[in-house]
Amino acid sequence: MRGLWKGFWQLSKTERIGYLLLLALLGLHLSIDAWGPRPMVLSQEVLASMPQSLPASDTTPTSQSAEESPLFAFDINTATPEELRRLGLKEKSIAGLLRFRSKGGKVRHEADFNRLFSLTAAEKERLRPWLRFQDDAAPATVANDSNALDRPAFSKVFVRVDLNRADSVQLLTVPGIGPAFAARIIRYRERLGGFLEVDQLREVFGIDSAKYDALWPLVEVQNPKIKQWLPCEASEEELAAHPYIGKVMARRWVAYRQQRGCKGYTDFEKMPGMDASRWQKLAPYFVCNGLQ
Numbered sequence: 001m002r003g004l005w006k007g008f009w010q011l012s013k014t015e016r017i018g019y020l021l022l023l024a025l026l027g028l029h030l031s032i033d034a035w036g037p038r039p040m041v042l043s044q045e046v047l048a049s050m051p052q053s054l055p056a057s058d059t060t061p062t063s064q065s066a067e068e069s070p071l072f073a074f075d076i077n078t079a080t081p082e083e084l085r086r087l088g089l090k091e092k093s094i095a096g097l098l099r100f101r102s103k104g105g106k107v108r109h110e111a112d113f114n115r116l117f118s119l120t121a122a123e124k125e126r127l128r129p130w131l132r133f134q135d136d137a138a139p140a141t142v143a144n145d146s147n148a149l150d151r152p153a154f155s156k157v158f159v160r161v162d163l164n165r166a167d168s169v170q171l172l173t174v175p176g177i178g179p180a181f182a183a184r185i186i187r188y189r190e191r192l193g194g195f196l197e198v199d200q201l202r203e204v205f206g207i208d209s210a211k212y213d214a215l216w217p218l219v220e221v222q223n224p225k226i227k228q229w230l231p232c233e234a235s236e237e238e239l240a241a242h243p244y245i246g247k248v249m250a251r252r253w254v255a256y257r258q259q260r261g262c263k264g265y266t267d268f269e270k271m272p273g274m275d276a277s278r279w280q281k282l283a284p285y286f287v288c289n290g291l292q
Helices: 002-010 013-035 044-049 081-086 091-102 110-114 121-130 179-192 198-203 209-218 236-241 246-260 265-269 276-285
Strands: none
Touching: 081 091, 091 209, 110 121, 179 198, 198 209, 236 246
16 A cells, blocks of 8 residues: 555656546546435336326317318308308318408309309319209298388399490499499490400409409300401500500500501511410401401
8 A cells, every 4th residue: 555655656746636536536426326316116016007008199180171071051152151161161262252252242053153263173072062052032022021112122033234235324233343343344345345255354453353253143245246446557546545455565566567567467466575365365356458
């Protein structure tokens, strides 16, 4: 022991400090083993009372998916938001349908249902067999209704309004068309030269998809007789007034006509800025040298 102690003092100061630190670390390790927490040992009785496996987590969804939702017969014109949710419709589809109904839209038969923009194709396919349509006929008696004489009688057959022949008074009879929309439709019809199809109603300012969904079953275009222009003779102002041309294209049109002359439709089809889709919409409204 004396030899070890004597040998310790023969070491350099740095070596002595290193040995002391090593001894301190060794002592700390031994004290932790001696006084630290011991592992818990469970008795056989305790182990036997514990469940063999943890219960499976509850993965039941809070709401049923579209495929799992129970289906039932319903009237799409009167179904409540809660009923539509029970049928598996998404919130976006429900909001679109309610917007369509609030603007006067009504689904009268399956063809109307197929043209709804607010529902997806999958939702339509799933719900189609469950559609029910309420009879639009007026009740047989209104004796107990004090306000019956103040309301117009309902007709089971609705006569569609012709977009080209209707004046503002006739347009106002269409649910969803007020004075502002009636004026816009007539003004656009005059600029256009007449409607060729009901789908052109989308081009009227303020008529979005929901509004169009509500209006198209109530209007029609029968035997359209449209006004036609002579593109070889029309002034720049007349051309610019047409919704499918505008000021920029009218200016190009007149300049192109002055440079190359006007012989037929093929001249304007090749004009810079005139694409196929625009020309397809324009062509019925123009006559060139007596030929459409």
